[in-house]
Amino acid sequence: SQTIHQWPATLVQPVGSPLSLECTVEGTSNPNLYWYRQAAGRGLQLLFYSVGIGQISSEVPQNLSASRPQDRQFILSSKKLLLSDSGFYLCAWSVGTGSYEQYFGPGTRLTVT
Amino acid sequence: GQQVMQIPQYQHVQEGEDFTTYCNSSTTLSNIQWYKQRPGGHPVFLIQLVKSGEVKKQKRLTFQFGEAKKNSSLHITATQTTDVGTYFCAGAGGTSYGKLTFGQGTILTVHP
Numbered sequence: 001s002q003t004i005h006q007w008p009a010t011l012v013q014p015v016g017s018p019l020s021l022e023c024t025v026e027g028t029s030n031p032n033l034y035w036y037r038q039a040a041g042r043g044l045q046l047l048f049y050s051v052g053i054g055q056i057s058s059e060v061p062q063n064l065s066a067s068r069p070q071d072r073q074f075i076l077s078s079k080k081l082l083l084s085d086s087g088f089y090l091c092a093w094s095v096g097t098g099s100y101e102q103y104f105g106p107g108t109r110l111t112v113t
Numbered sequence: 114g115q116q117v118m119q120i121p122q123y124q125h126v127q128e129g130e131d132f133t134t135y136c137n138s139s140t141t142l143s144n145i146q147w148y149k150q151r152p153g154g155h156p157v158f159l160i161q162l163v164k165s166g167e168v169k170k171q172k173r174l175t176f177q178f179g180e181a182k183k184n185s186s187l188h189i190t191a192t193q194t195t196d197v198g199t200y201f202c203a204g205a206g207g208t209s210y211g212k213l214t215f216g217q218g219t220i221l222t223v224h225p
């Protein structure tokens with residue numbers, strides 16, 4: 001069966017510090033991978049998606065970047081965090097070229113102080 | 114770009130009452146999906162609707178997709194405390210690789 005891992009679960013970082021969040025998927029090959037941010041427990045904002053190694057599409061220009069160094073690994077990064085980067089970061093995967101259901105990881109709660 | 118609006122934002126019900134959340138898209142959708150997020154948890158996929166006018170049921174939950182494929186609803190009959198959470202609709206606009214536009218969600222509180 002497929003599983004998706006995210007770490008860390010919670011993170012408190014000072015403004016101006018770097019960020020690296022990691023997401024890995026097991027049990028599937030060539031998944032589509034997504035990074036979302038959820039502010040204040042409400043809607044999900046798509047940040048990045050990837051359909052293959054090294055292929056990243058950005059949905060919202062901002063202080064963040066993403067990379068996919070391996071087929072089932074997706075990394076979200078920032079060189080200098082802003083207060084507005086605080087939120088709940090969710091990684092998700094799907095398969096296929098159509099619009100299929102997405103499966104979410106447990107998420108990382110980031111607080112920038 | 115595509116926008117998906119969801120109402121109401123909040124709904125408080127007594128256990129046993131019914132609940133409905135509505136979703137409207139600014140554009141025609143190829144399909145619509147529904148997710149549930151428990152407090153403190155992550156979204157979990159519930160169902161996908163693809164056909165115009167489609168109705169699907171999962172026990173006490175009934176999902177509908179509008180004839181024009183621009184709106185959808187989720188109805189819960191006789192709510193239980195286990196139904197507490199945020200319900201999201203997510204629209205797919207027909208682009209490849211599964212990009213979804215999520216509604217803002219409806220937060221459901223069930224009072225015992």
